[in-house]
Amino acid sequence: MVTSADGAAWMKGLSAGLSGQGDRRIFGVLRGLADVVLAGASTVRTEGYGPARPRESWTALREGRPPAPPIAVVTRRLDLDLGGPLFTEAEPYARPIIITTESAPQDRLDEAAKNADVIIAGEERVDMLAAVRDLRGRGLGRILCEGGPRLNAQLAAAGLVDEVSLTISPLLLGGDAARILNGVASQTSLVLAQVLEEDGFLFCRYVREAQDGPAG
Secondary structure, three states, X not given: OEEEOOOOOOEOOEOXXXXXXHHHHHHXXXXXXXXEEEEEHHHHHHHOOOOOOOXXXXXXXXXXXXXXXXXXXXXXXXXXXXXXXXXHOOOHHHOOEXXXXXXXXXXXXXXXXXXXXXXXXXXXXXXXXXHHHHHHHOOOOOEEEOOOHHHHHHHHHOOOOXXXXXXXXXXXXXXXXXXXXXXXXXXXXXXEEEEEEEOOEEEEEEEXXXXXXXXX
């Protein structure tokens, strides 16, 4: 995730305005390391997600794995553009995944299944513990969550956050933008494992404290 120096998780509704070249490089490395990229429906819509594309720099990172990770979208009501590039332009090895609920409209479930694998996790709300168990059962154990803040808060509340990669942008924004967690309160103790700096941006990697036990 990326945040302003005063904690805003977006600028004018998008994270791109907070980012820089170094942040984008780290973003690319994290995607290359991931088995699957997890994002909420609102983030997918707002940021205009498409499928992850292979990069030459990922060759060594992804040895023995598909050239790019699939995108998994968390959505309670399937309010997505199911005919958009994310679902129609993905390669077979990175077929997108939709994580939804039993209460999702059947016609939308049928439409989604044409171009995506569908995971049912929960009745009225997505059960993130069940969703993560299903992803791990598919061999997708390294899960990179790209937000948004509500999904981040759900994962933290479920005890599913092992690491946080946070870019702090040298900007003050004020306003009412959400923090990187926006939702139910929870506490996860972290240890700062690494920090880098470039052009005033701080790149921080936090890991979960050992006494908290393994996530999920």
